[in-house]
Structure formats: C-alpha cells, structure tokens
Amino acid sequence: MPKKYDVIIIGAGIVGSLVARFLSKYQLDILLIEKEANIGMGASSANSAILHAGYDPIPGSNKALTNVMAVEMWPVLSQELGIGYSRCGDYVVAVTAEEVQVLEELLARGQRNGVAEIEIISGTEMRRREPLICPDIVAALWVPSGAIGDPFAATVAAAENAVMNGVELMCGTAFEDFLMEGNQIIGVRTNQGDFHCRWASNAAGLYADEVMHKAGVRPEFIIRPRRGEYVILDQAEFQLTQTTVIFLTPTDKGKGITVSGTLHGNVIVGPNANFVDSKENKDTTTEGLQEIWEGGNTLIPTISRKHIIAQFAGLRATGNAPSPDPALNYNQDFIIEIPNNVSGLVNLGGIESPGFTAAPAIALKVIELLQNAGENLQEKPDWNPVRAPRPVFRNLSREEQAALIAKNPAYGRIICRCEMVTEGEILAEIHAPIPATTYDALKRRTWLGTGRCQGGFDIPRVVAILAEALAKTPEEVTKKGGQSEFLYRSTKAVDQDYLNMEALI
Amino acid sequence: MKRDYDVVVIGSGPGGLAAAIAAKENGAEHVLVIERDVELGGILLQCIHNGFGLELFNEDLPGPAYAQHFIDDVRGHGVETLMDTMVLDITPERTIYAINKGLGYLELRTRAIVLAMGCRERTRAQILLPGSRPAGVYTAGTAQRFVNVEGFMPGEKFVILGSGDIGMIMARRLTIEGAKVERVLEIMPYLTGLTRNYVQCLLDYGIILEKQRTVNRIIGKDRVEAIEAVSVDEAWQPIPGTREVIPCDTLLLSVGLIPENELSKQAGVLLDPVTNGPFVDDRFMTNVPGIFAAGNVVHVYDLVDWVTEAGYVAGKGAAAFARDKHVEPGEHIPLTAGENIRYVVPHKLDKARLAEEQVRLQMRAIAPIEERVLVTVEDQNGEVVAKKAGAYARPGEILTLAIRPQAYELVQKATGLTVNVRRR
Ligand SMILES: Cc1cc2nc3c(=O)[nH]c(=O)nc-3n(C[C@H](O)[C@H](O)[C@H](O)COP(=O)(O)OP(=O)(O)OC[C@H]3O[C@@H](n4cnc5c(N)ncnc54)[C@H](O)[C@@H]3O)c2cc1C
Numbered sequence: 001m002p003k004k005y006d007v008i009i010i011g012a013g014i015v016g017s018l019v020a021r022f023l024s025k026y027q028l029d030i031l032l033i034e035k036e037a038n039i040g041m042g043a044s045s046a047n048s049a050i051l052h053a054g055y056d057p058i059p060g061s062n063k064a065l066t067n068v069m070a071v072e073m074w075p076v077l078s079q080e081l082g083i084g085y086s087r088c089g090d091y092v093v094a095v096t097a098e099e100v101q102v103l104e105e106l107l108a109r110g111q112r113n114g115v116a117e118i119e120i121i122s123g124t125e126m127r128r129r130e131p132l133i134c135p136d137i138v139a140a141l142w143v144p145s146g147a148i149g150d151p152f153a154a155t156v157a158a159a160e161n162a163v164m165n166g167v168e169l170m171c172g173t174a175f176e177d178f179l180m181e182g183n184q185i186i187g188v189r190t191n192q193g194d195f196h197c198r199w200a201s202n203a204a205g206l207y208a209d210e211v212m213h214k215a216g217v218r219p220e221f222i223i224r225p226r227r228g229e230y231v232i233l234d235q236a237e238f239q240l241t242q243t244t245v246i247f248l249t250p251t252d253k254g255k256g257i258t259v260s261g262t263l264h265g266n267v268i269v270g271p272n273a274n275f276v277d278s279k280e281n282k283d284t285t286t287e288g289l290q291e292i293w294e295g296g297n298t299l300i301p302t303i304s305r306k307h308i309i310a311q312f313a314g315l316r317a318t319g320n321a322p323s324p325d326p327a328l329n330y331n332q333d334f335i336i337e338i339p340n341n342v343s344g345l346v347n348l349g350g351i352e353s354p355g356f357t358a359a360p361a362i363a364l365k366v367i368e369l370l371q372n373a374g375e376n377l378q379e380k381p382d383w384n385p386v387r388a389p390r391p392v393f394r395n396l397s398r399e400e401q402a403a404l405i406a407k408n409p410a411y412g413r414i415i416c417r418c419e420m421v422t423e424g425e426i427l428a429e430i431h432a433p434i435p436a437t438t439y440d441a442l443k444r445r446t447w448l449g450t451g452r453c454q455g456g457f458d459i460p461r462v463v464a465i466l467a468e469a470l471a472k473t474p475e476e477v478t479k480k481g482g483q484s485e486f487l488y489r490s491t492k493a494v495d496q497d498y499l500n501m502e503a504l505i
Numbered sequence: 506m507k508r509d510y511d512v513v514v515i516g517s518g519p520g521g522l523a524a525a526i527a528a529k530e531n532g533a534e535h536v537l538v539i540e541r542d543v544e545l546g547g548i549l550l551q552c553i554h555n556g557f558g559l560e561l562f563n564e565d566l567p568g569p570a571y572a573q574h575f576i577d578d579v580r581g582h583g584v585e586t587l588m589d590t591m592v593l594d595i596t597p598e599r600t601i602y603a604i605n606k607g608l609g610y611l612e613l614r615t616r617a618i619v620l621a622m623g624c625r626e627r628t629r630a631q632i633l634l635p636g637s638r639p640a641g642v643y644t645a646g647t648a649q650r651f652v653n654v655e656g657f658m659p660g661e662k663f664v665i666l667g668s669g670d671i672g673m674i675m676a677r678r679l680t681i682e683g684a685k686v687e688r689v690l691e692i693m694p695y696l697t698g699l700t701r702n703y704v705q706c707l708l709d710y711g712i713i714l715e716k717q718r719t720v721n722r723i724i725g726k727d728r729v730e731a732i733e734a735v736s737v738d739e740a741w742q743p744i745p746g747t748r749e750v751i752p753c754d755t756l757l758l759s760v761g762l763i764p765e766n767e768l769s770k771q772a773g774v775l776l777d778p779v780t781n782g783p784f785v786d787d788r789f790m791t792n793v794p795g796i797f798a799a800g801n802v803v804h805v806y807d808l809v810d811w812v813t814e815a816g817y818v819a820g821k822g823a824a825a826f827a828r829d830k831h832v833e834p835g836e837h838i839p840l841t842a843g844e845n846i847r848y849v850v851p852h853k854l855d856k857a858r859l860a861e862e863q864v865r866l867q868m869r870a871i872a873p874i875e876e877r878v879l880v881t882v883e884d885q886n887g888e889v890v891a892k893k894a895g896a897y898a899r900p901g902e903i904l905t906l907a908i909r910p911q912a913y914e915l916v917q918k919a920t921g922l923t924v925n926v927r928r929r
C-alpha cells in the first residue's frame with residue numbers, strides 16, 4: 001500500500017509554499033510538488049515585490065479581503081521567517097485633473113477596504129518628500145501602510161520552514177492528472193509517479209486553470225498570461241531620495257508603472273501589462289522596454305538608460321473568475337474555494353497581483369476551508385514557526401564580517417564582486433534544508449550575479465562550486481534545470497599517445 | 506603579517522605588477538600587491554594568444570608569457586603579494602580593508618596606493634538586448650576564461666555581437682577548438698577592435714563580419730536556440746525587411762569594457778564621465794593625494810605595453826609620495842580633447858615634468874579617418890608642441906604620442922594643451 005498523504009500541494013510559488021507552511025502547524029502528512037528544478041521560479045520570482053496596502057482591489061472581492069487581511073500579517077511573518085520587510089509607504093501621483101479624480105476614487109476605495117491613514121497630499125508636499133519627482137505633479141495619494149518585501153526569499157523561507165516542520169518537498173515533479181474515484185480525488189499522477197492523498201491543493205499559478213480542468217472544475221475558467229517587463233538601475237548610480245514606491249495613476253491597463261526602491265537597494269522601474277500568447281513567454285521586448293521607460297521617465301525625469309543593469313519580465317496569472325458576491329460584477333477575482341462538484345480539492349486560481357501580498361491570508365483561508373469541510377485539524381505540539389535567517393555578508397558590520405570569517409573561512413572569499421557574495425553564503429544555500437541546485441536558484445537566494453557585471457565574474461566560479469558540492473561535472477551544472485547547461489564539453493584533449501612519444505624521445 | 510606599507514597596489518595585472526616593480530626600484534621599502542584571483546597576472550592569464558610585447562620588447566608573446574616576465578621581476582624585487590584576497594574598501598586616508606580565507610579580515614595602512622583593478626565587460630542589459638533569458642549568453646571575456654583557464658567549451662555554434670578585440674580573438678579560438686562561429690555582428694559602420702585582429706582572427710579563418718548589423722532578440726527557453734539579427738541605419742534604428750533568425754546555441758557579447766572603479770569612488774576619487782576612469786595627472790595621481798591609478802582602471806587600453814609603461818609611471822610617483830608624504834604641487838596645465846578626439850589621458854600635465862622625462866598621451870578618435878592623419882598637441886595659440894603622423898585614425902585603436910623633453914621651453918609658455926587628429 002503506497003503512502004497516503006493528507007494533503008498534496010501542487011506548485012511551490014509563494015502561495016503553495018505559504019499554504020504548506022501554515023498547514024505544517026497541524027498533524028498532517030503534506031507533500032509539496034514543484035515541476036521546476038527549484039522552488040519559486042514562477043511569478044513569485046519576477047514581480048514588483050510590493051506589499052500592497054489594499055486601496056486598489058474592488059471592495060468585497062477576494063482580492064480586497066485577502067490583501068487587507070495580509071497587510072497586518074507580514075510584519076510578524078517576516079520576523080518569523082527571517083526575511084526582509086520595509087514599511088516604506090507608497091504614493092500614487094497625478095498630473096492632470098482627471099488623474100486627481102482617480103486618486104479620490106482610490107482614497108474612497110481604500111477607506112472602504114479599511115486601509116489605515118491613507119490621504120491625499122499636495123504636489124508641493126510630494127516634491128518636498130521626493131525632490132526628484134516630475135515637477136508637473138499636482139497631487140499624490142500617500143499610503144503609509146504600503147511596504148516592500150522580497151517575494152523570492154519569502155518563498156524559500158516559507159517552504160524551508162514547512163520542511164523543517166515535516167512537509168516533504170519534491171522538485172522536478174510535475175502534476176499531470178488527478179487520480180479519482182468517482183468525484184473524489186484520491187491522489188495525483190506526476191512525471192515521477194503516482195501519489196495518494198485525501199486532499200489536493202491547486203497552487204499552480206499560471207497553470208491553475210489546466211490543473212482544475214483535470215478535475216472537471218470550472219471548465220470556463222481560463223488564465224491568460226499578462227506580461228510585465230522591468231528594468232533595474234545600478235544602485236551605485238541612482239537612488240531615490242527616500243526608499244519608497246511611486247506609482248503613476250492607474251489606467252485601464254494596469255496599476256500603472258512604478259519607480260520603486262527594493263530591499264536589495266536597487267531601484268526598479270516597471271511593469272507594463274500586455275497579454276501574451278504563451279505561458280512561457282517571459283521575453284523582454286524593445287517596445288515594452290520603451291513603454292516602461294517612458295512611464296518611469298514621467299515619474300522621475302532624471303533616470304538614465306546608462307544606469308540600467310538588468311531587465312526581466314514576469315507573467316501574471318490573469319483569470320476570468322467572477323467574485324463570489326455576484327453583486328460586485330467583477331470578473332477577475334482570486335478563486336479560493338472547495339468546489340462542490342468534486343471532493344478533495346482546495347482550489348486556488350487567478351492569483352495575480354496582489355497575490356504576493358495576499359498569499360499568507362490565502363493560506364489562512366485554506367485552513368478555514370478545510371475546517372469548514374469537517375477536517376479536525378490538530379496542532380503539533382512542537383511546531384516551530386521560526387526559520388532563522390542565514391548571514392548576508394554585505395549587510396554586516398566590519399566586526400561582524402571579521403567574526404564570521406574567523407568562524408568559517410569560506411566567508412572570506414568573494415565570489416560575486418559586485419554584490420559582495422561570499423563562498424560561505426553560496427555553500428550555505430547549497431546545503432540548506434531545501435538545497436539550491438542551480439545557478440538561478442543561487443542567484444535569487446544570495447543575489448549573486450545581479451549587479452553591474454551580471455555574472456560575468458562569478459559564473460565560472462559558481463559553476464565550479466556547484467559541480468564540486470553536487471558531485472557533478474561542470475558540464476552537468478545548469479542555469480535553471482532542464483537543458484540549461486552552461487558548458488558543452490572539455491576543450492580538445494591532448495593526445496595521450498603524443499605525450500608518451502614525447503616522453504620516449 | 507605586516508600592517509603598514511609604503512605602497513600597496515590593488516590588482517596584479519600588467520599595470521599593477523609594473524607599478525609594484527617601479528615602486529621598489531624608486532626606493533619604496535615595503536610594497537604589497539593584493540590580487541583577488543589565485544594567481545598573479547590579471548587578465549593576461551586568459552589571453553593565451555600572442556600579440557603582447559610588440560612595442561616594449563619587440564617580441565610577440567602570449568599573454569601569460571608576458572605576465573610571467575613581470576611576475577618574476579616582482580618576486581626578484583621582494584615585493585610582497587597576497588592572492589585570493591579581495592579589497593572591499595579603501596579610505597581617502599589610505600586605510601585598506603580586505604578579506605582572505607586564511608588570513609581573515611585585514612586592515613592595512615599605507616602611504617600610497619596604486620589602483621590597478623582593470624576593467625569589466627559591458628553586459629546584455631547595458632545594451633538593452635531583449636528576448637528570453639536562457640543559458641548561453643556570455644560576455645566574450647567570461648567565455649575566454651571558460652575555454653582558456655577552465656578548459657571547457659561554452660557552446661558549439663556561436664554568434665558574436667561586437668567586433669571588439671576579445672570577441673574577434675574568441676572567434677578564432679573557438680574555431681580552433683572545433684566550434685562554428687556563424688557570424689560576427691557589429692552595430693557600428695566600422696570595426697571597434699584592432700585591424701590586426703580582424704585580419705588574423707576573422708579573415709584568416711573565413712569568419713563573416715557584418716557591420717551595421719545587430720542582435721534584435723534572443724530566442725530559446727533553457728538554452729539559446731537562435732538569435733534574430735537585423736540591419737540598422739546610422740541612428741541604430743532597425744531597417745525593415747532585414748531580419749534574419751540565425752540558429753545558434755551561444756551568443757557572445759564583445760560590446761565594450763568599463764574601467765572598474767567601485768573602490769576608487771569609495772575613496773573619493775573623481776571619475777571622468779568620458780573614460781569612466783579617474784582624472785589623473787601625468788604621474789597618474791588622482792584627485793586624492795597619495796592615490797594613483799594605472800592601466801585599464803584609468804581608461805581601456807588596447808596594447809598591454811602602454812599599460813606596463815603607465816604602471817611604471819604610477820609606481821614611481823607612488824614611491825615618491827610615500828617617501829615625501831606629498832608631491833610638489835607643481836604648475837599643472839590641462840590637456841583637452843580637440844578636433845575629432847574623444848578623450849586624452851592624462852588629464853593634466855606638470856610643466857616641470859618635461860625637464861625629467863617625456864610624457865606619453867593616449868587618445869581615442871571620435872570618427873574614423875581612412876587616410877593619412879596628423880595628430881598634434883597645440884598650445885592656446887595653435888603652436889604645435891608635439892605631433893605624430895599616422896596612416897589612419899580609427900575609434901577602435903588608441904592613438905598615442907609622447908611630448909618630448911625638447912618641447913620643454915614651448916610648454917612653459919602654455920596655459921593649456923589641446924590634442925587634435927586631422928587629415929594631413
Ligand atoms: C509583473 C508582475 C508584477 C507583480 N507585482 C506584484 C506586487 O507588486 N505585489 C503583489 O502582491 N503581487 C504582485 N504580483 C503577483 C504575484 O507575483 C503573484 O500573485 C504570486 O507570485 C503568485 O504566486 P503563486 O504561488 O500563485 O504563483 P507562482 O509563483 O507562479 O507559483 C506557481 C508554481 O506552480 C508550479 N507549477 C505549475 N504547474 C505545475 C505542475 N503541473 N506541477 C507542479 N508544479 C507546477 C510553477 O512551476 C510555479 O513554481 C505581480 C505579478 C507579476 C507577474
């Protein structure tokens with residue numbers, strides 16, 4: 001009789017990882033599966049990293065409810081998980097009278113959603129707070145409860161805390177189908193074999209529609225990938241006066257381009273919002289970069305293309321699900337449900353922005369749904385909510401750095417010269433409870449290769465470290481799993497016979 | 506280990522090694538070279554092709570052989586060296602903070618510093634190259650390190666963007682290793698590297714160079730599968746109907762080098778926005794007293810010989826500063842870029858200096874002139890202080906010229922000197 005899990009969670013983005021982490025509190029056998037070689041490589045690795053205050057979503061929608069509920073969870077959660085969090089506040093700025101109108105709508109919506117201390121300030125006050133802002137600004141919405149986080153670190157830390165508390169994680173494991181008995185889910189079929197369970201939780205991000213369709217749920221629900229492109233500016237060359245988040249007034253197309261500080265110190269500009277044909281199309285485009293650059297320049301006229309050090313794109317899982325409250329007439333809501341036509345499915349879908357922010361609240365909703373479905377959840381007596389952070393060399397004082405090297409000499413070798421990432425940090429991630437096994441996983445966890453030289457210096461060194469630590473050949477080391485090897489073969493070998501002949505002569 | 510030095514050199518490329526030797530030869534007692542790599546020699550160690558030493562030794566050496574000459578000299582002179590050691594910070598008061606696995610966190614004091622950190626390569630992001638983000642996009646120098654130092658091939662089928670020297674040298678190297686270089690694309694209407702490299706690395710191996718053509722998009726999920734090339738007009742705008750998808754597994758970028766000055770900035774060294782390197786005088790001292798700079802950290806050289814020469818000058822200056830704890834302020838006049846010149850290094854000249862020795866200037870032209878040219882150094886009245894004839898002027902090749910001691914009298918009357926390159 002194969003092992004039967006209580007819950008199998010499909011997809012280890014921020015949503016699946018936090019669902020795993022909050023469920024790990026209870027006496028449940030949980031399996032978290034992820035199709036990629038490492039966790040958190042989907043939308044959770046490529047977004048604006050903003051913890052939205054909650055003035056944007058339609059009042060009463062799942063988006064609004066979970067967003068606002070999560071705002072108060074993040075300070076505690078980031079403490080427990082040992083990850084960065086900064087409540088720096090955010091601004092939405094208006095240039096025209098019509099845009100001021102929109103600010104007023106946002107203010108009213110924010111107040112209805114219960115967002116604290118939200119107010120409209122004058123253009124003069126905005127310019128005083130951020131002298132770099134476009135001089136044409138006439139007013140701004142100021143939202144002190146807006147914050148920035150680190151979605152990738154949050155995903156890793158949440159999953160790691162789940163694993164510490166007994167959750168099993170399998171990467172490189174893709175869901176293919178449900179095993180059903182009538183309308184009861186009894187397991188999942190993956191490319192790594194079948195696994196039995198009482199509950200399956202759909203947290204597959206962009207692919208959540210395809211997953212639920214396999215169970216016959218919501219055949220009309222479709223996710224259309226909507227791409228957002230970004231550029232990152234060199235922190236040594238450009239900084240905002242204060243680290244904060246500044247939005248252009250939203251239009252029909254999206255929340256509006258943002259110029260925003262990040263926890264890593266760089267300023268990020270983006271995103272735009274364009275539907276694309278494929279769930280894998282994370283290309284950046286000339287037109288898209290032009291579009292975000294124009295938006296960024298409208299906000300901060302002094303940003304310069306010369307300061308761009310990186311570009312990337314992420315895909316929003318934009319769905320077409322109506323809000324549970326039909327009176328809202330809103331058709332782009334989060335799905336958070338146990339559907340009534342199948343048993344054993346906790347169904348999440350359409351988790352686009354503000355999905356990073358809302359994720360911990362979504363996880364609590366999942367618990368509530370299970371309890372309402374009659375699960376008698378028993379807390380584990382030894383559940384540990386704390387996942388201690390690992391040292392980040394560049395953030396330490398000289399004395400702390402010296403002490404760290406004295407304790408572990410691997411922290412005395414810099415591997416990434418721009419972001420000052422040490423061999424010690426890299427080895428710590430490779431040997432972490434959830435091992436980083438690819439270059440991109442190391443990059444997102446340690447921030448190596450994200451600076452001015454974009455890996456030019458560290459790639460050969462990291463390939464060597466990964467090969468040794470994973471007992472692989474350098475040709476087997478990959479950028480992000482799959483067929484993404486860095487190296488093809490050795491250079492031409494020296495002919496051994498020739499060398500022997502030389503020796504004879 | 507010691508914590509107090511006369512001269513500390515940061516970086517052990519040809520610039521740093523020459524500076525250390527010169528410092529010793531000019532009386533500095535305690536000289537230290539700090540290098541973050543595990544060996545001395547800098548970028549030369551991965552330049553296993555020949556073409557080094559033509560100007561200085563009249564010999565055609567591979568990079569490591571050229572470096573070895575100076576490594577031996579450094580050892581012979583009793584210069585201390587610290588390898589696998591990264592300098593993290595320097596202060597204007599010349600305290601150096603560095604880390605090393607074995608020695609831990611180091612805090613060193615020195616009377617003079619020579620910055621010789623070399624340069625880094627421009628990346629995909631800096632040229633805003635759109636498309637997907639697969640494995641298989643490398644800067645040419647990273648690929649060179651993989652092939653020549655680590656012994657691995659980063660691909661089999663290459664497109665190279667940019668006709669810089671490293672890119673062309675890698676085109677030949679990869680071909681010798683059995684790979685196929687499909688194309689070298691250059692966005693400019695002219696070559697950006699040395700003509701000699703075009704002949705020896707591309708022409709001789711039948712590798713196609715297409716000018717005014719660039720990469721428009723990178724294609725591929727896990728690994729590069731193709732790139733889309735496009736022709737551009739003078740304003741770099743794509744020309745409709747010229748797109749071509751070129752299947753390949755690797756894209757190498759040889760799109761420019763940028764002096765590596767993060768440390769310099771921390772010490773308050775001012776940088777020239779044109780060269781991206783420090784403003785220096787004819788002794789290669791920066792605006793911060795006692796902090797000198799030499800080699801690619803000042804501006805990107807194309808010939809190693811001039812890097813070595815600059816290292817000697819900087820090392821000598823550093824030794825004098827360490828001895829006297831200052832430099833005679835002297836009377837400096839500015840050296841400025843004139844007709845068709847993008848920049849001149851050094852940025853200013855001590856008028857008295859010519860009494861001791863010649864001063865070499867390095868310049869880059871703005872636009873190519875494909876006929877005989879004359880480079881002139883003129884004073885405020887247009888009087889020629891130094892001149893040199895050439896067969897052509899190309900932006901990809903540095904122009905160099907020395908102001909000789911014979912010009913001493915003329916220079917004393919000058920309030921500023923301007924460098925020009927014109928048709929003869
Ligand atoms: C451009 C952009 C900007 C954004 N900005 C913000 C913001 O500022 N603030 C905010 O709160 N939110 C923002 N969001 C939204 C936020 O990023 C997402 O809502 C959140 O990351 C969704 O997390 P997730 O776990 O549902 O999805 P994902 O992170 O995509 O995770 C889903 C996981 O499921 C895996 N998976 C898929 N199919 C299978 C399968 N068959 N088998 C196994 N595993 C599978 C995937 O590989 C992936 O790892 C933004 C999104 C984008 C794209």
Ligand SMILES: Cc1cc2nc3c(=O)[nH]c(=O)nc-3n(C[C@H](O)[C@H](O)[C@H](O)COP(=O)(O)OP(=O)(O)OC[C@H]3O[C@@H](n4cnc5c(N)ncnc54)[C@H](O)[C@@H]3O)c2cc1C
Pocket residue numbers: 515516517518519520521539540541542546547548549552554555556557558590591592593621622623624646649670671674765768799800801802805806807808809810812
């Ligand atoms: C690929 C390539 C091919 C070339 N081919 C030719 C040729 O054929 N002929 C020719 O004449 N010239 C050639 N050149 C030019 C010439 O080799 C270079 O200009 C010269 O090597 C530059 O020397 P450098 O001392 O300024 O810098 P580098 O040789 O780059 O040395 C800088 C050193 O500083 C170290 N460093 C940097 N920062 C730190 C820190 N914080 N702490 C400790 N150490 C640090 C680096 O590790 C490096 O070793 C070539 C250059 C390149 C890049």
